[in-house]
Amino acid sequence: MKILWDKINKKYELSWLSALIAFSGIFVFTQNIVFWRTVLNLVPFDSIQDYLFVGVMLIVLLSLMAILFSLILWSRRLTLVILIMLLSLSASFNYFSYHYQIYMDRDMLTNIIETNTLEVVNLLNGELLAWIILGAVVPFWLLTRIQIKPVVWWKGIMQRLCLVTGALVIISGTLFGLNFYKDFASFFRNNRQVVKLIMPSSFVASYVSYAKKNYSQAQPFKELGEDAELVKPVEQKKTLMIMFLGETARRQSFSLNGYEKNTNPKLSLQENLVSFQNVVSCGTATAVSVPCLFSKMTRAEFDKVSAENQDNVMDVLQKAGYKVLWRENDNGCKEVCNRIPTQNVSDYTSAKPSAGVLYYDEYLLEGLDNYILAQDPEDNLVIVLHMNGSHGPTYYQRYPNNARVFTPTCDTNRIETCETEVLKNTYDNTIAYTDDVINRGIELLKRYQDQYETSMLYVSDHGQSLGEKGFYLHGAPYMIAPEEQTSIPLIFWGSDEFYQNRNLTLSCVQKKAQQENYSHDNIFHSLLGLLQVQTKEYNPKLNIFTEC
Known part of the structure; x- marks a missing residue:
């Protein structure tokens, strides 16, 4: 031996x-x-x-x-x-x-x-x-x-x-x-x-x-929107918008977009709601897509370092006079919320995390009533809720047991070992749960329609592959990424008063949502347009709602 x-x-x-x-x-x-x-x-x-x-x-x-x-x-x-x-x-x-x-x-x-x-x-x-x-x-x-x-x-x-x-x-x-x-x-x-x-x-x-x-390539910080101002008639109510920033949700799994399973049972019943059918992301990973969608830069010109060294749309809204809040339930805002008030779910909730480490997205709404009521009645408010959403591979941990609608499920992180339909059931449960959380957000907004013009915007950072063409998860190079990783949901809801005071025609918006192609490039300018912010940084041609 x-x-x-x-x-x-x-x-x-x-x-x-x-x-x-x-x-x-x-x-x-x-x-x-x-x-x-x-x-x-x-x-x-x-x-x-x-x-x-x-x-x-x-x-x-x-x-x-x-x-x-x-x-x-x-x-x-x-x-x-x-x-x-x-x-x-x-x-x-x-x-x-x-x-x-x-x-x-x-x-x-x-x-x-x-x-x-x-x-x-x-x-x-x-x-x-x-x-x-x-x-x-x-x-x-x-x-x-x-x-x-x-x-x-x-x-x-x-x-x-x-x-x-x-x-x-x-x-x-x-x-x-x-x-x-x-x-x-x-x-x-x-x-x-x-x-x-x-x-x-x-x-x-x-x-x-x-x-x-x-x-x-360290760069000096670039100020944007120094001239930003809120342009709205004095007699109009103040504005309250909740923006849900989705995580890893793909357009193909939303029944609002034609998916055969009813993954949007609650949002499909909401009046004044529009789901855009043809929207693509800036990237296939959170680290790229999140800073890109809030940036003035388009995907073609986007540079992560440049984005970190200049103001984004949240900064511009704050300069225009909006009181903004970012609530975080994912793995960080990727430098987007550096200059605005930020709360992590773990900092304010008394709830115990799922699996010892994860908070369900419903806790993003916890205490929001108290936050809104504590604000000055003269303040216009924008609240961004960064969801954990449908992040893999442990999809089964992203929703509570009572949200387990589609069965059987893939309750493992080795998702490649699960049958395709079982894996899709698990992922679809995350979408149905997201549907529920967004719906709760809309119902919360409805409670404040006497004081505010209310609206909700939901957009995902990128999509997700569930085994199609051999791809799983996300992060594929954009030039070869399957559409499951780049095709994303974009959903808008507004109160009657919100539509009326912006001369928005619901039928026109719905028609555009069905026929036109959009991307993360439109988010910066659409937010400025919807929230009535005037600045030289605003390009009405990139505002989804301009023609309506």
């Missing part, structure tokens, strides 16, 4: 050159399971050329990995620390990408960095642990068998130069010398998302992009 153990535990002393090649091989073969699975599914293997193409891809990937490690691994002491970090990240990513069709880019990395502890806990399970053990711990043990020989600094640099040069020659020779460039160009042009599956280069590239955006 001792002899066997000694052989297993034997260490191999290698030069930097050999060690970097070994590291590259270990990562290419153990940390790119999803990449290779995707490639093998996409290549038709109709001819010998297809087999040669995959072989050349292996050579190119090994060469590129050698270049990457030559650039990031310099210290013998830090090498193992960096490698175990990359192995752990790669193994975890492979698990989620394998099961949920997740792709790594800057937006996904931002989402990961800004994910709170609760969301991490919801994702943990035994299979993930097994993936990390097999995908990170075992390869790391292999890496610890390698001892790097000490070398004079200039020789180390020369070895790296030789490795990088050799790798570039190999890449050039295989792509151009063997005439495979056209195959690579065609394959990756038609399947650009595949590059985002390569580990650990996708993590490294995403982090470099993230750091560049967040640290290298």
Whole structure:
């Protein structure tokens, strides 16, 4: 046994050159399971050329990995620390990408960095642990068998130069010398998302992009709406609007939009309510969509760092004289509420959280009556309620037992193991519960119609995939994201007086809601228009309600 153990535990002393090649091989073969699975599914293997193409891809990937490690691994002491970090990240990513069709880019990395502890806990399970053990711990043990020989600094640099040069020659020779460039160009042009599956280069590239955006491009704060003023006749009542900011709700699961299950039994009975049928989100993750939808910037020009360094529509409303309040029940407002009064549900409710950590969205309404009654009668009010909504994968924890309308349900975080209809039942329960909470908000507003012109706007930050085309959850790169992740609900309700004093025609709004295409780009200007705020920042062409 001792002899066997000694052989297993034997260490191999290698030069930097050999060690970097070994590291590259270990990562290419153990940390790119999803990449290779995707490639093998996409290549038709109709001819010998297809087999040669995959072989050349292996050579190119090994060469590129050698270049990457030559650039990031310099210290013998830090090498193992960096490698175990990359192995752990790669193994975890492979698990989620394998099961949920997740792709790594800057937006996904931002989402990961800004994910709170609760969301991490919801994702943990035994299979993930097994993936990390097999995908990170075992390869790391292999890496610890390698001892790097000490070398004079200039020789180390020369070895790296030789490795990088050799790798570039190999890449050039295989792509151009063997005439495979056209195959690579065609394959990756038609399947650009595949590059985002390569580990650990996708993590490294995403982090470099993230750091560049967040640290290298620091910008002075840009004031918007300094000229903002509320323009409404003196005889009009004050305004009270509640805006529900939904989380992970997709348009396709709302019966108001034609879904076969009755997920909106209460809102469908509300008069003066309009559900917009064709609305798309700015992004596929909260970290992008929330700041984008409140920003003046359109999706085409949106930049997260710029958004954080300028006023958003909530700031402009506050400058115009509105008293604003943000209530939070998700994982943060993504910098949108930095300059306005904010309350977290956990700060004011006496209710106990579900599953020990989660508060149901109904608690966003707790104490709102007292808040409204405590305000000066001359104040115009806007209240934003950021819901936990339909956040996955633990959909079953997002609603109380009495809201469990559709059964059977998928009561696990391993949603890929549930039958499609069972998973949809669970998700649909979150939508039905959202319907109930919004309806409660409208009923609350009705109690104040004698004092205020009241209205409600509901919009989701992005959608959600439930296994369609192999995708689960959200966060797919926008250019390949399925419509389930980008098609979102947008619902508006207003009191009779609210409609009348803005000369809004309900039938016109309903017609536009059925026929026209809208997006998060419209939210900034629609809010300013509905709330009668005049400023040079306002563009009536982007106000959904202008023509009505």
